[in-house]
Amino acid sequence: MNEGLFFLFLSSGLFLGWSLGANDAANLFGTAVGSRMIKFKTAALIASVFVILGAVFTGSGASETLSHLGKINAIAGAFMVALAAALAIYWMSSSGLPVSTSQAIVGAIIGWNFYSGNPTDSDTLIEIVSSWVLCPLLSAGVAVFIFWGIKLWMKHLKVHLFRMDSYVRTGLILIGAFGAYALGANNIANVMGVFVDSSPLHALSVGEITFSKTQILFFIGGISIAVGIFTYSQNTIKTIGNNLMHMTPIVALIVVFAQSLVLFLFAFKPLKLFLDAHGLPSLPLVPVSSSHAVIGAILGIGVAKGGRNINWKIVGKIAFGWFLTPVIAAAVCFVSLFFLENVFNLSVYEG
Amino acid sequence: MFQLKLQLFSSAKTLETKIDMFHDKIIDAAMTFKKSIGEFLENGRSESFKKVNSQLRQIEHDADQLRRDIENRLYSQNLIPDLRANVLELVENQDRVINRFDEVSYQFYIERPEIPEIYHSRIRNLVEQVTDCVENMCIASRSYFRDLSLVRDYAQKVYFLEHETDLTSGHLKTAIFDSDIPLANKLQLTTIIDEIEKIADLAEDSIDRLLIFVIKRDI
Numbered sequence: 001m002n003e004g005l006f007f008l009f010l011s012s013g014l015f016l017g018w019s020l021g022a023n024d025a026a027n028l029f030g031t032a033v034g035s036r037m038i039k040f041k042t043a044a045l046i047a048s049v050f051v052i053l054g055a056v057f058t059g060s061g062a063s064e065t066l067s068h069l070g071k072i073n074a075i076a077g078a079f080m081v082a083l084a085a086a087l088a089i090y091w092m093s094s095s096g097l098p099v100s101t102s103q104a105i106v107g108a109i110i111g112w113n114f115y116s117g118n119p120t121d122s123d124t125l126i127e128i129v130s131s132w133v134l135c136p137l138l139s140a141g142v143a144v145f146i147f148w149g150i151k152l153w154m155k156h157l158k159v160h161l162f163r164m165d166s167y168v169r170t171g172l173i174l175i176g177a178f179g180a181y182a183l184g185a186n187n188i189a190n191v192m193g194v195f196v197d198s199s200p201l202h203a204l205s206v207g208e209i210t211f212s213k214t215q216i217l218f219f220i221g222g223i224s225i226a227v228g229i230f231t232y233s234q235n236t237i238k239t240i241g242n243n244l245m246h247m248t249p250i251v252a253l254i255v256v257f258a259q260s261l262v263l264f265l266f267a268f269k270p271l272k273l274f275l276d277a278h279g280l281p282s283l284p285l286v287p288v289s290s291s292h293a294v295i296g297a298i299l300g301i302g303v304a305k306g307g308r309n310i311n312w313k314i315v316g317k318i319a320f321g322w323f324l325t326p327v328i329a330a331a332v333c334f335v336s337l338f339f340l341e342n343v344f345n346l347s348v349y350e351g
Numbered sequence: 352m353f354q355l356k357l358q359l360f361s362s363a364k365t366l367e368t369k370i371d372m373f374h375d376k377i378i379d380a381a382m383t384f385k386k387s388i389g390e391f392l393e394n395g396r397s398e399s400f401k402k403v404n405s406q407l408r409q410i411e412h413d414a415d416q417l418r419r420d421i422e423n424r425l426y427s428q429n430l431i432p433d434l435r436a437n438v439l440e441l442v443e444n445q446d447r448v449i450n451r452f453d454e455v456s457y458q459f460y461i462e463r464p465e466i467p468e469i470y471h472s473r474i475r476n477l478v479e480q481v482t483d484c485v486e487n488m489c490i491a492s493r494s495y496f497r498d499l500s501l502v503r504d505y506a507q508k509v510y511f512l513e514h515e516t517d518l519t520s521g522h523l524k525t526a527i528f529d530s531d532i533p534l535a536n537k538l539q540l541t542t543i544i545d546e547i548e549k550i551a552d553l554a555e556d557s558i559d560r561l562l563i564f565v566i567k568r569d570i
Contacts, residue, residue: 151570159497160367161497162366248433
């Protein structure tokens, strides 16, 4: 396939990447930048570099799971799946509903499966859907655990306020970088996962290192996330942390750490292989919503503090979004594929 | 990055030291004030009283410099962005207490009040309670920076001692007005007693604010 045409079809995925960078990266450095602990440009640079590293080096696991759900084998089909997900996200966001890119992309893939007549692997679907519930719960658990740990640490070590501030600043930068890596590793599947099977790109060797064609694709996706971070996340940062409860820098640090760890656990293949090999329960490698992980962590801390300041309406909206987002994305994808195939005469699946 | 981290930790350490030094000044001011009033009651406006009085002035001056330095560092180095307004208010409130020690001692210097000997022990007692109250305010404030769990205990002591100063000054003023000394003297003495008592009021106000800051500092 002509590579220019490929990049045209890739544009929907790149748009998703831009949107991910604009929205989700703000969760990582929002408090640090909002409270002027670090400059936006520094945060954006760190986030961008680590998102790309995570996408290229750890992004394959979650992407393989999406591939099991639906092996999208035509580039026009992949274009429409990503576009349908993007449109579903746009409509949900415009209606003020919390939305997850992961759920939109899964819905759109199912829409493609319906249209192309490919069966949807129910085991994979159950695995993915269970992760939507598990992700915020796990994030809440991790956040509570860290919250209590920090409280205990502060009580016994009697750290001076100014030294604590230095620790928090350093932590926000280091954990923010880890969070960016985890975001890239986990969420690149949402951005580029549907293009993996139809990508015409080739492996590339740089010195001793060889990058697979999937890694090149993820690198391009990573750049689109980085562009989103630089061009739009500053606006998102202004509103972060005000919706559910007021966050102190320490709480923000806990939230970012819990979110990052959960995203990493849902993307880190070696850990899953290790746990599976030893017969231990492991987490599925699936793209999960970083926003849901953040909300889970904030709620966890809210509950640990005695349930004050929690906006339970938002929790209800999220649960509603679990159902609505994939349904809308699937419907949009199904209808759009029909138009793409019959109006533009493009092949949206090969079978 | 490493350099940035080191700079961050050294700025924190410097400010930690400055805050500790500022608290030391509060204790110094309280002790020197007690010494100053004791000296006045003992020898009037003697050379030794003048010396103690100028020591107190120097402490007040040093505390002002420290306060300005702390304020500058907090803002120029962008430290504790969420809590720095609280820390500044805390330091400013406590600086007022130090200023008041100096002002009251200077008032003794200027006015040279004639204090009948029968009131000396009660005035010493009042000064003792006021300085105790301020010392506990200082410990509560130090605890705010290191160990929040202690703040409430010391705050309670401040409230107790402030109430005691109210009682002591009340009894003292009643005794003065029941006496036969000239009305002008009575008025002068009660004004000075009020000024001493106000130091404890300032400590109490500072603690009221501090307890709110504690809630904000708790994660």
